[in-house]
Amino acid sequence: MKLTGLTVIGGGQMARALVGGMLESGCLDAEELTVVHKTASTGTWWTENHPGCTTTTDTVAAVASAKVVMLAVKPHIIAEVMTVQDEQGNSADWNDRLIISIAAGIGLDSLTEQAGHRRVVRVMPNTPSLVGEGASGFCAADGVDDDDVELVKTMLESVGIAAQVTDPQMNAVTGVSGSGPAYVFLIIEALADGGVAAGLPRATALQLATQTVLGAAKMVRETGEHPGVLKDNVCSPGGTTIAAMSTLEKNAVRGAMIQAVQASANRSRELA
Template sequence: MNKIQLTVIGGGQMGRALVGGMLQSGVQKAENIHVVEVNELGRAWWNEHHPSVNVGGDLIAGVRDAQTVLLAVKPNVLPIVTQQPDQTWVGKLVVSIAAGVGMKKLCQWIGHQRVARVMPNTPSLVGQGASAFCVGESVTEDDTSQIKSMLQSVGLVVEVKESQMDAVTGLSGSGPAYVCLMIEALADGGVLSGLPRPLAMQLATQTVLGTAKMVAETGRHPGELKDAVASPGGTTIEALRVLEQNGVRGALIQAVKASADRSRELGQD
C-alpha cells in the first residue's frame, strides 16, 4: 500500500491515529499522504508532528492526485465535503468513518459504488483499536486488502455486513467511553475505601487493561474467569451481588443498544 497516494480529509483525532499507525507500521509513506485540514491550528499540529506529510486546506487540490480518499469527518460535515464537482471522486476508492451514514447515501454523494464504511474507535490512537468495515459493490479485492492494511496498523479489524455497522458503533465505536466510565468509577471506589486518588486510578486502569488482555489471550469465557475470582462466601462474590443488584450488566447492554439505535437515527436524518 505504501506507493498508493492517500488523501485524508479531516485532520482530527481519528485521522491522526490512522495516519500515525500507517506511518509507524510502514504501511504508508509520509510523502504519499496528503491531509486536508481547514483549521489553521490543526495544520500546525500536522506540521509539527508529521512534517513530511503534505498538509493543506484545499479539498479539490488535495484529492486531485489521490488514489484513495479517507473521509475522517463528522457525519454532519460529510454532505458538505462530498458535494464537490462531478469529477472529484472518479476513479478513487473512498473510505468513510462517519458514524450512521449508510452506503446508499455515500454512493449517491460520491457518484459511484467504490466506497467503504469504517467504524474505528479511539484506542486506535495507541495502536489498540477495534475497527469494522463494510464495502460497496464496486470495491475490489485489492481495495479490501488496502483497507485491512490501513486498519490493522492501528489494531484489530473485522469485515462485517452493512446491517451490522450500527451494532458495531454501539459496541466498539462507543465502547471506550463505557470503559473509561468504569475505570473512573472503580477509582472512585478505591478512594472511598481509603486509597489516594493517583494510586486508585493506577490500580483501576491496570486491572481493566490486564483483565482485557487475559480474556483476549486465554480465549476463556469472561464468565469462567469471573467465577475463578469469586470464592464461596468471599469478597468478590459479595461485590458481584451488589453489581447485579444495581443492574450494571443490564445497563451496559442497554447502553450498547441505545448507541446502536442512535446510529440508525443518524442514518435516517
C-alpha cells in the same frame, strides 16, 4: 501492503491516530500523504509532525491527485465535501478512487450515491486508536474488491484490530466499540471511587483500577477463555468477589451495559 496516493480530508484527532499508525507501521510513507485542512494550525501540526506530507486547503486538487481518499470529517459535512467546487467552479472527481469514510452514521447507500460509484468503504474506529489499541468495524459496498478490503484492513490494523461486518451491523459496532470506551472509562472511574470510599488515596485507587481493567482485558484476549469462565475462576465459594458480584447483579449492572449498547446502536440508526 503498501499504500500510495492517500488524501485525507479533515486532519483531526481520529485522522491523526489512523494515519500516525500507518506511518509508524510502514504501510504508508509521508511523501504519499496529502491532508486537506481548514485551519492553518491544523496544517502546521501535520507538517511539523509528519515532514514530507503535503497539506492544502484545495479539496478538488487533492482528490484529483489521490488513489485513496479518507473522509475524516463530521457527518454533517459529508455532503458539503462531496459536492465541493474550486474557485474555477470545478467539482471534485471521485471516480476510480477508493473512498473510505469514518463519518459516524452515514451509511453505504448515502455514501455511494454522493460518490457516484460503489467503490466505497465505511469505517467505525474508536478513540483507543490514538494509543494503538483501536477496535474498528468496517463494511464495504459491492464495488470494492478483495485488494481494497486487504488495504483497508492493513490501514486499520496498524492501530489495533479490524472486523468486517455488514452495513446494517455498523450500528451495533457503534454501540459496542465506537461508544464502548466511554463505558469503560466510567467503570474505571467508578472502581477508583469505590477504592477511595474504602479508604485508598485517590491516585492509588485510580492506578489500581486502570491496571485491573487493562489486565482483565488482556487475559480475555490472550487466553481465549470466555469472560464468564475467567469471572468464575476469581469467585471463590463464600469469598469477597462473589459477594461483590451479587451486589453488581442486584444493581443490574449487566443489564445496564446491554441497554447502553442498544441505546447507542439505536441512536446511530436514528442519526443515519
